[in-house]
Amino acid sequence: MSTAADPPTEADPERVASALSGAAFVRMYPRPTGDALAAAGVLARALDERGTPFQVRTTRGDAVPDGDGSALAVGWPAPNATGIAPGSRPVSAVAAAIADALGADPDPLVGLAGVVAAGTVSGDGASGGLLEEAERRGVVDRRPGVAVPTADLADGLAHSTLIRTPYSGDAEAAREVCADLGIADSDGDDLDEGDHRRLASAVALDATADATERAVSAVERALRPYATPTGPFATLGGHADVLSALARERPGLGVALALGGDVADAALATWRDHAARVHEALADPTTGRYDGAFVARVEAAPADAPALAAAARLVHDYASPEPVALVVSDDAAAAASDGSSDVTAALGAGVDATTDSDEGDRDDPAGVDRDGEHAAVIGDDRLGEARFAGGDVQAFIGAFREALR
Known part of the structure; x- marks a missing residue:
């Protein structure tokens, strides 16, 4: 089964702005990524400037929960809501364009932190306007x-x-x-x-x-880096790193940070703990190189699963000679790629194979919340994560590799 990534579908900022402009109440559901949290922060500030009430809650779900008002999925395409799906631009850059269309001034520091969290250089990915505004305001200074x-x-x-x-x-x-x-x-x-x-x-x-x-x-x-003398952290890249860590470990705190809350100390403590888990997982992995994929088997407790996405990204960027890197423990996995293959689809194939081998239920894997709010596999073509029932890890790896072909 081929998992070559389809061309990304860009959200139309004018269309999304039109949907938000007439809303009496907006419910935002960002994916737990630094880019999506920053995008939610940009949009929330724009709505606040317009006097529109809103609520922000991260989700791993396949659809947004029912509720009053207008629903907006940030960083993923929801079947029952207006969505800002990942594409060739960071969703935080798209959010800035939506804020512009709403007649609001997007916060350039938050938007650029999301751009960097998405793995894009500041000023690229349609974020040039954000960088120019940040430089004009004096909130960034390259050194x-x-x-x-x-x-x-x-x-x-x-x-x-x-x-x-x-x-x-x-x-x-x-x-x-x-x-x-x-x-x-x-x-x-x-x-x-x-x-x-x-x-x-x-x-x-x-x-x-x-x-x-x-x-x-x-x-x-x-x-x-771009130093951020008026920001909550020393540099823009550091801001992005903290935001990404919060998205994985304490997304509610990440939302507070994206909204401008005074949470820097708690955010840094979470970032340090997250980083310790990431680097500990990679301290002594068992690695294998296959055609198209580099696999790192790691020792990680179920509580360490949120660290595997960052671990997979680091393996891909610094260790993998192949275009795809997979980091897998006994009951969780994450994969990163250059975008030539859809790693999230491949992770889904691995979960299917593992739960099938246990005669389990893909919709109710162990280690995943059973309240219908969390999905076993989330992500996009470049970075994804999976939680499964602790079955046959070799079957998981085999199905993942097969799905990449």
């Missing part, structure tokens, strides 16, 4: 260095999920790296441009040593 959310660079390097280095997950090792570079206190607020350049060069070399060619492009996205 040398590495994109981390904290002023403490060692803390940022150890917990970043934008990069994969020998000191990922190890704050003391990261602090030693900073000290060796003459950045003893590792406080980014006290560094000059030369310090930032030395650190960026060291990180680039450490992230790409013995790595695939793809790692060069991946690490470049974390270098020469």
